Amino acid sequence: MTETFYEVMRRQGITRRSFLKYCSLTAAALGLGPSFVPKIAHAMETKPRIPILWLHGLECTCCSESFIRSAHPLAKDVILSMVSLDYDDTLMAAAGHQAEAIISETIDKYDGNFILAVEGNPPLNQEGMSCIIAGKPFNEQLMHVAKHCKAIISWGSCASYGCVQAAAPNPTGATPIHKVINDKPIIKVPGCPPIAEVMTAVVTYILTFERFPELDRQGRPKMFYSQRIHDKCYRRPHFDAGQFVETWDDEAARKGYCLYKMGCKGPTTYNACSTIRWNEGTSFPIQAGHGCIGCSEDGFWDKGSWYARLTDIKQFGVESNADKVGGTAAAVVGAATAAHMAASAVKRAKQKGE
Amino acid sequence: MSQVEAYKIQSTPAVYVYEGPLRLWHWINALAITVLCVSGYFIGSPLPSLSGEASDYFLMGYIRFAHFAAGYVIAVGFLFRIYWAIVGNYHARQLLLPPFFSGKFWGGVWHELRWYFFLEKEPRKYVGHNPLAMVMMHLFMVWGLLFMIFTGFALYGEGKGMGSWQYEWFSSWIIPLFGQSQDVHTWHHLFMWAIVIFVIVHIYAAIREDIMSRQSLVSTMISGWRMFRDNREPDDHYLK
Structure with a gap:
């Protein structure tokens, strides 16, 4: 039988005291009450580790980079050592045929009982040749593993929505996971990358309770994606007051006013950056003086500009926004109305003259 | 004024078209649309930044409050308008249920289009809306x-948060339907301009037809009575 989480942690030299601390911190991070701490501890002591196969499709590895930087010291050490991460071509020591053999081994051993974590997505155009893993299109590997897995974690915006490689015109046909696999439960953890602590917390929740946390309609864990950046932004008082940065490096920028006019996507982006923040809670984009670019939202590359409040509407050829399109239409109709008014006046004058 | 002319004016028939609650709805709706367009524009493109302490001001908050309050007025007004289409008089139903299956109606639309392109000499006479106006x-x-x-409540529900009825009834399905929140914002903004265009055309057409057609329009929405310039049979009698 596989080792339990607790056994692994003890083997790693973690004291029981640290282990219990970790349990209570995890409960707090997941938004659970103190009564859940012993449950987490019990689960960790008794449950065998669920293996994870972490596949990489068309992606930039920023999700992995984020994941290994999970600031929570215990979360970082423990999750990495306690997760039975059987396959992750970026992190694993094995390579080539040895690495690929692990996939078939895990499938044989834990058929229908392992988690598939996908970073990136499969390109479907050109017979999938834009992403080749072990000599075969990534889509084939993904389909093969997905058929045998228990559930799927879509890491990051690539797997969840398509991200930059799926931005218009999407030459490789990059397609998010939920559009190629529809017979397995999928949890989306969008972001480019997702916040490290969000990633570790999602893994911990799934391993502890053997089920997904509560998801919203789009399949994202509610505990991290139920509020917008804007709702918890520390610059929100400046927004309500009507105090905005007008140009980069103006007095308002130095005073830390709201970045709404500079195209901050905080009001339309669901993520936990303004509460959990990044790099051990040091900062997040808005705190650093740059607006949110909305990286955890569907198709954010095509919802620019990142520096304008109103989205470009590219269907109108030149880059335009709702005000330019609508304002032009209103001006044309206004001018036409004025011309019509003049013609009507002429007609009436003529009739009176008759 | 000769005796004959005075008699003709007195005998000009008038019909009570718009009942009190409907007129009230029209003007409240018009006011709410004005507030919504102005406040909505300033939500998309806020006024110049204020300096000083954030706690001294609530400008954006008030603009957004005006927008949300007027939005509720429009929504409640719309529900009332549906109710009034049921209990009100015959004319109250025209807005919601135009006679789209009547050939004569589409003939009327064609006639009105020709009238606006100055291809018809004689305007027709209507007790209710003219057919083109009804379509618009x-x-x-x-x-x-x-x-x-719907899109307005979807955006409002985002601020109210998950669990609020606005979020559950509107945001939860409308935002994924459009893609993401930013898309809903853009469409909501574009339709604002569509409404502005409607307002321009609506006001112009109402004043123009008041002057050039056979019946009153602007005063009718104030008093409720449709006045006519002559005793001809109305052209929309087929609707009855």
């Missing part, structure tokens, strides 16, 4: 307003 009002003030109410 149905499109913009039923479907256009519904679009704005």
Whole structure:
């Protein structure tokens, strides 16, 4: 039988005291009450580790980079050592045929009982040749593993929505996971990358309770994606007051006013950056003086500009926004109305003259 | 004024078309649309930044409050308008249920188009709306307003948060339907301009036809009575 989480942690030299601390911190991070701490501890002591196969499709590895930087010291050490991460071509020591053999081994051993974590997505155009893993299109590997897995974690915006490689015109046909696999439960953890602590917390929740946390309609864990950046932004008082940065490096920028006019996507982006923040809670984009670019939202590359409040509407050829399109239409109709008014006046004058 | 002329004016028939509650709805709706367009524009493109302490001001908050309050007025007004279409008089139903299956109606639309292109010499006489006006009002003030109410509540629900009825009834399905929140914002903004265009055309057409056609329009929405310039049989009698 596989080792339990607790056994692994003890083997790693973690004291029981640290282990219990970790349990209570995890409960707090997941938004659970103190009564859940012993449950987490019990689960960790008794449950065998669920293996994870972490596949990489068309992606930039920023999700992995984020994941290994999970600031929570215990979360970082423990999750990495306690997760039975059987396959992750970026992190694993094995390579080539040895690495690929692990996939078939895990499938044989834990058929229908392992988690598939996908970073990136499969390109479907050109017979999938834009992403080749072990000599075969990534889509084939993904389909093969997905058929045998228990559930799927879509890491990051690539797997969840398509991200930059799926931005218009999407030459490789990059397609998010939920559009190629529809017979397995999928949890989306969008972001480019997702916040490290969000990633570790999602893994911990799934391993502890053997089920997904509560998801919203789009399949994202509610505990991290139920509020917008804007709702918890520390610059929100400046927004309500009507105090905005007008140009980069103006007095308002130095005073830390709201970045709404500079195209901050905080009001339309669901993520936990303004509460959990990044790099051990040091900062997040808005705190650093740059607006949110909305990286955890569907198709954010095509919802620019990142520096304008109103989205470009590219269907109108030149880059335009709702005000330019609508304002032009209103001006044309206004001018036409004025011309019509003049013609009507002429007609009436003529009739009176008759 | 000769005796004959005075007699003719007195005998000009008038019909009571718009009942009190409907007129009230019209003007409240007009006011709410004005507030929504102005405040909505300033939500998309805020006023110049204020300096000083954030706690001294609540400008953006008030603009947004005006927008949300007027939005509720429009939404409640819309529900009332549906109710009034049921209990009100015959004319109250025209906005929601134009006679789209009547050939004569589409003939009337064609005639009105020709009239606006100065191809018809004689205007027709209507007790209710003219057919083209009916199409316009149905499109913009039923479907256009519904679009704005639904997308508006979807955006409002985002601020109210998950669990609020606004979020559950509107945001939870409308935002994924459009893609993401930013898309809903853009569409909501574009339709604002569609409503502005409707307002321009609506006001112009109402004043123009008041002067050039056979019946009163502007005063009718104030008093409720449709006045006519002559005793001819109305052209929309087939609707009855």
